[in-house]
Amino acid sequence: MVTGAGRDLGQAIAGAVASEGAEVVLHYNRSKGGAAKLSRRIHRGGGKAHLLSADLRSESSCRWLIRTSARLLGRIDILINSAGLFERTDVSSLTERQFDRLLALNLKAPVFCAIEAAKVMTRRGGVGGRCVGARSGGGRIVNISSLGAFQAWPAYLAYCASKAALVSATRSLARATAPIVMVNSVAPGLIDLPEGMSESERDRLVSAIPAGRIGTYDDVIDAVLYFCTAEYVTGQVLLVDGGASLR
Ligand SMILES: NC(=O)c1ccc[n+]([C@@H]2O[C@H](COP(=O)([O-])OP(=O)(O)OC[C@H]3O[C@@H](n4cnc5c(N)ncnc54)[C@H](OP(=O)(O)O)[C@@H]3O)[C@@H](O)[C@H]2O)c1
Numbered sequence: 638m639v640t641g642a643g644r645d646l647g648q649a650i651a652g653a654v655a656s657e658g659a660e661v662v663l664h665y666n667r668s669k670g671g672a673a674k675l676s677r678r679i680h681r682g683g684g685k686a687h688l689l690s691a692d693l694r695s696e697s698s699c700r701w702l703i704r705t706s707a708r709l710l711g712r713i714d715i716l717i718n719s720a721g722l723f724e725r726t727d728v729s730s731l732t733e734r735q736f737d738r739l740l741a742l743n744l745k746a747p748v749f750c751a752i753e754a755a756k757v758m759t760r761r762g763g764v765g766g767r768c769v770g771a772r773s774g775g776g777r778i779v780n781i782s783s784l785g786a787f788q789a790w791p792a793y794l795a796y797c798a799s800k801a802a803l804v805s806a807t808r809s810l811a812r813a814t815a816p817i818v819m820v821n822s823v824a825p826g827l828i829d830l831p832e833g834m835s836e837s838e839r840d841r842l843v844s845a846i847p848a849g850r851i852g853t854y855d856d857v858i859d860a861v862l863y864f865c866t867a868e869y870v871t872g873q874v875l876l877v878d879g880g881a882s883l884r
Pocket residue numbers: 640641642643644645646647648664665666667668669691692693694718719720721722723742781782783784824825826827828829830
């Protein structure tokens with residue numbers, strides 16, 4: 638079950654877990670076309686995908702999404718919480734509405750999806766069959782946070798706070814749902830460059846990354862797949878930032 642699977646990073650992650658043999662529910666909010674396109678690609682490759690749409694800013698829609706996914710799939714082995722908003726919220730002009738919107742999608746949604754999914758995983762008590770996380774049973778939850786959880790970006794105060802809180806929630810969820818569920822987080826650094834960025838601005842950003850380049854979807858996917866298969870790792874966050882956090 639992958640949230641935000643209709644476009645960009647979430648879509649790439651969903652495609653990757655499907656390539657590993659997982660039957661997937663592709664969640665989307667507005668990107669129906671992108672989710673449908675990915676679903677067709679998965680079916681053409683011999684896999685199986687389902688589409689579900691939900692605005693995840695309320696607890697009830699999160700719980701509905703997970704329960705419906707469990708009905709479609711028969712069980713949930715892996716939940717990847719990727720849907721999220723990256724929005725500029727300058728400190729001087731930050732509004733309550735902006736703040737609530739970011740916290741609702743970046744924190745409340747993954748938390749309630751995780752709580753509901755953990756119930757499904759715990760009821761089942763273990764994993765069988767063919768899926769990337771299926772070696773020894775139990776469920777896996779991967780929350781996509783951000784380098785912003787660990788740095789101070791004043792123009793993105795609400796985003797950074799929401800992702801830092803998601804890292805904290807990952808740790809609490811990991812303890813609460815052990816030993817059946819393992820909950821971890823992948824924190825990407827710079828992956829997508831904002832549209833219209835000048836070459837000099839791009840060079841300035843890249844020069845701050847020890848790895849000497851911006852990241853790719855594949856860099857993030859490697860980390861997500863690791864947490865989907867890890868047997869003895871829970872409550873952790875893996876920064877996929879080319880070392881940007883070291884500065
Ligand atoms: N890409 C990066 O460089 C980067 C770096 C660090 C962290 N991240 C994190 O990685 C995750 C995925 O990033 P991305 O680049 O794929 O994000 P994105 O391009 O900004 O897309 C946002 C995603 O969130 C979904 N979404 C937006 N509003 C929603 C709502 N109200 N209810 C449910 N879903 C909603 C969108 O679904 P629809 O399009 O269907 O509406 C879309 O899938 C996010 O959590 C992001 O913060 C990304």
